[in-house]
Amino acid sequence: MKRRQFIQASAMGAGSAALLPFLKYLPAHAARADTLVVAIANSINSMDIHRTGTNRPSYQIAVNLYDRLLSFGTKTMPDGSLSYDYETLVPELAESWTVADDNSHIDFVLRADATFWDGTPVTAEDVKWSFDRAVTVGGFPTVQMAAGNLESPEQFEVIDEKTFRIYTPNPSKLTLPDLAVPVPIVINSTVAKEHATEDDPWATEYLHENPAGSGAYKLEAWRPGEMTVYTRNDDWKGGPLPAMQRVIIREVPSASTRRALLERGDIDINVDVKAKDALELQEAGAVKVVGTPIENSMSALGLNVAMAPFDNKLVRQAIAHAMPYQEIFTTAAFSRGLPMWGGESAEPSDIAWPQPYPYYTDYDRAKALLAEAGYPDGFESTLSINLGLADWQEPAALLIQESLAKVGIRVQIDKIPGANWRTRALVEKSLPMHMKNFGGWLNYPDYYFFWVYQDGHLFNSMNYRNEELEELVNNTLHIPVNDPDYEPNIKRMLAIAFDEAPLIPFYQPFLDVAMQPNVEGYEYWFHRQLDARSIEKT
């Protein structure tokens, strides 16, 4: 008898015999049909996505434990896997919504039967309190709300108990999708207010450890550094009832350990798979690997145009021609992505995004461009990488170092750890050549350009500024995609980015997830966290 069978048998026998074992065992194992065991790499550090310092893995709490007004639909990808569909908005807490004819406001009607976990109905009052909180607490939630032009509590109004209105003085195509990202959660304001204090009017201390929502799952246990456990909220009204009764999320920092656990069948799904493991697991075929290109994201090289010689466009183009694209793709990314080089024309033929930039490895061309720019013998520089992402950036940097040497550019590799990276690359913008991997939540090319190519924005670590592009982004960001200006504007942005080359993309990375063959319904989400609500085990 195997250990697992033994334990199951003893747990079953215990039901009739004694109650004690029920306290001793969590009825939780990958072998059980109604329990999902998940391995993640990093610690979940908060239950509250609005808190300062809440990290990325904690966003799955917002996704699974809370509801938003809206959510996105589902689509099937070319390879048969599932992905959220950013073109379709579906109801979550709002059963319907109407945009006013003059675009001045949007009205949401809440589901009549939706309740919080404590049984109290979800009201427009709760929605307003939660949205007020998101636009007021500052930091990430406030910035994310602002991306959809949701900036002040005055925009939110309670019409009646079940009707909520958002005023949109600056209408934008980003407003509605921004309500479906993890940030604008609806919190049980009655519970939260009970724990609010004068110093802490938004109950951040309480909600940090005690979620209060209406979501599909409730928190059963949270032990930071070890595990988080959800149980299903059987009264959930925000969508079809999830198949999984209990979800156990284990924090397993070592990639090799996560892989071994999956292959041994002790976990159902590993959501942080290294590119190398994904490739090998797929070849071995014993577990299912799903790789989805991460929307609106590219692994790239940034050139700081505020520093000579990268202020010279010819130098930037030369570097773009001296990149060992294929080697980077196969060696550093293990081919887990889509190539973003070798585009056919300097004029984009469509507005697909991301799309390959018109550069390819051509050392002679690179040398000619360098000579034309006045650097026939090359120059010296520093190439910085983020140690937190060393698994692709380090091999890529070594390959780049070798390639650039062929055209006379001698670079030193500089490795920078986590917190430091943000400061030096993004805030001070002081790195001459550096690796980049920004990914935007709202899937529009103009949204990417806003963050990466517009002057002064955090992810424009290249210090890039182009007057025409500034205006194009400002004019395009909020107009609907069916506006006659939209497509020509996007094409022009792409043409500028191609020609000016402050950013040299290599590939669009995959989000790799590996799971047992009996796990169905896994769906890719732009927030890259596991939405357990759609998972089933067959």
Added chain:
Amino acid sequence: MDKLKLLARRLLQALPSLAAIVIITFLLTRLLPGDPAAYFAGDAADAESIAQVRAELGLDRPLVVQFFVYLGDLLRGDLGTSLNTGRPVLAEIANRLPASLELTGVALLLALGVAVPLGVLAALYQDRWVDHLCRVVVTAGVSLPTFFTGLLLIYIFYYILGWAPSPLGRLDFLYIPPATVTGFYTVDALLAGDLEIAWAAFTQLLLPAITLGLFVLAPIARMTRAAMLAALSSDYIRTARAYGLHRATVLITYAFRNALLPVLTTLGMVFSFMLGANVLVERVFSWPGIGSFAVEALVASDYAAVQGFVLVMAILFVVLNLMIDLVYTLIDPRIRVEG
């Protein structure tokens, strides 16, 4: 009475070093190039939200003010709140330190159990096969990096053979941890009279403890061998032998007891070293220990957490050294611990 006085005096002597540690860690964390405000402002921050976070964290105030605020909190026994986990640093450490101590303790016991007999035998049978075996084990233990040994053990005993439980921290998730008394799961489970959980916790401990133990076998075995060799070639052993004392008496009462002193000194160092160095083992075995907490805090420039960690470690070392000094007096009555 004397012992108590002595204890108090030794603890008083530790105060200046602790004060120095408080100042140095405060300054060092601030000197680190990372900016916690930029880090914690999150994924899509702008200059305004970073400034907002900085003000919220009190990092916009002059360094001197920050220091005195920190000192004031410290005197009230408040180590501050970790930005990363959003919980009091003291609670985090209280939660994670037992996990590390339990692992390190078991690893040290395992290492001692192997290294001391091996060292003694190697000294007794110098240049014979035991000595060579000792040399091989020691070299292997020191030259294999801990994360490699850890992964290798997981591969063999968990992945291939299936003997070891899943490397998922302190307890398989089938079990609920025992009520906290000492914080050591094995001890707590035994106190609660639950043999099954004690066994489960112990089996979880085995692989990481062996990994860590292998790494520190070397210094202990080498030191035991050297100390034993020195003792065996000394005059008093020759005398004892000449008197025709029983071989066991000569070896254990005279040689081994004298050889223990340097071994004990090494042990103190090894233990401190292990506590700091087990972060790699913690990662491989998903062990929720203090090392991974400290590294995460360091990467995020989480000042309060880093300062709290260093301070607690410093206190631990002071206590550890004091304990070792006290044990000296038990082994060698000639040694009197003077203030």
